[in-house]
Amino acid sequence: MQPLSLVYVHGYDFREGLKKIRSITDNPYGVNILVEKSSSAYENRMRGYLEIALEEGCRFFITALGNPRWVVDLVKKHNGIVYHDVVERKWAVKALDEGVDGLICVNNRAGGHAGSLSPEDLYKETSSFGVPLIAAGGIGNENDFKRMLDLGYDGVQMGTRFIATFECREKNTYKEAIVNAKEKDIVLTERVTGIPLSVINTPYVKSVGLKAGPIARWLLQHRTTKSWMRIWYGMNAIRDFKRISLKGGTSKDYWQAGKSVEHIDTIEPVEAIIKRFSSIL
Ligand SMILES: Cc1cc2nc3c(=O)[nH]c(=O)nc-3n(C[C@H](O)[C@H](O)[C@H](O)COP(=O)(O)O)c2cc1C
Secondary structure, rough: OOOHHHHHOOOOOHHHHHHHHHOOOOOEEEEEEEEOOOOOOHHHHHHHHHHHHHHHHOOEEEEEEEEHHHHHHHOOOOOEEEOOOOOOOOHHHHHHHHHEEEEEEEEEOOEOOOOOOHHHHHHHHHHHOOOEEEEOOOOOOHHHHHHHHHHHHEEEEEHHHHHEEEEOOOHHHHHHHHOOOHHHHHEEEOOOOOOOOEEEEEEEEEEOOOOHHHHHHHHHHHHHHHHHHHHHHHHHHHHHHHHHHHOOOOOOOOOOHHHHHOOOOOOOOOOHHHHHHOOOO
């Protein structure tokens, strides 16, 4: 569960949102903490979310983007578990030095901020650490799932597959675009967050291009202005996500998706997906 989505997209007070999840299921759930150090206000807000999640009994956390140390320090006091998103060996070494328990291996087929290595190469780079490895990226159907387990991964993380479900609150045009897209339709754009982001290559995306504009690019190259740009991009992303999710989007929206679209052929209930995936185990 992503705190910014729970609070800003779905409009819950964070603690109330967690209580709502707990009222629906006794099963474990995880909270995603983006640890990027864009400002102390941002970090304080994330720290607040983490403390509340621990108070509410959550014990599994996925960190991404920056140094996970402060999350590890807090979570370990409660005997919790932290997995960190990595795209190559260098970041895995750093995260493990900071005390994380497992790695989410984000490959070059992922939706969101994709890595640059294939699932096979990323497995080779990380398998010697002896910690649990989760494959993220490109898993659209149960055969993709099985292939990741056969490669040696302990599990998978999926994003795009769950957007094309009845339960997801996104609008139908986005879900249908996922179903209709093939992997050749997925491109990386810098125009949403300043870092390459996987999106469907719609006519709008084609018309505006994939590179950040010259001013944005200049600002992203400098340490201080980079932080401002990230905050600005982040605020825009939350605003757009909220508008698209709750009010319906326009043809000028970015539809994030990974190369997993290749094997996503229907909009269906989450339960059907989980049952199909479980059937191959
Ligand atoms: C619309 C969208 C939003 C995402 N938001 C986040 C996020 O907030 N935090 C995060 O760690 N990963 C995020 N991801 C990445 C997913 O957690 C996952 O690693 C990725 O979707 C896997 O690739 P797949 O889409 O091919 O399944 C997002 C992915 C998508 C498609």
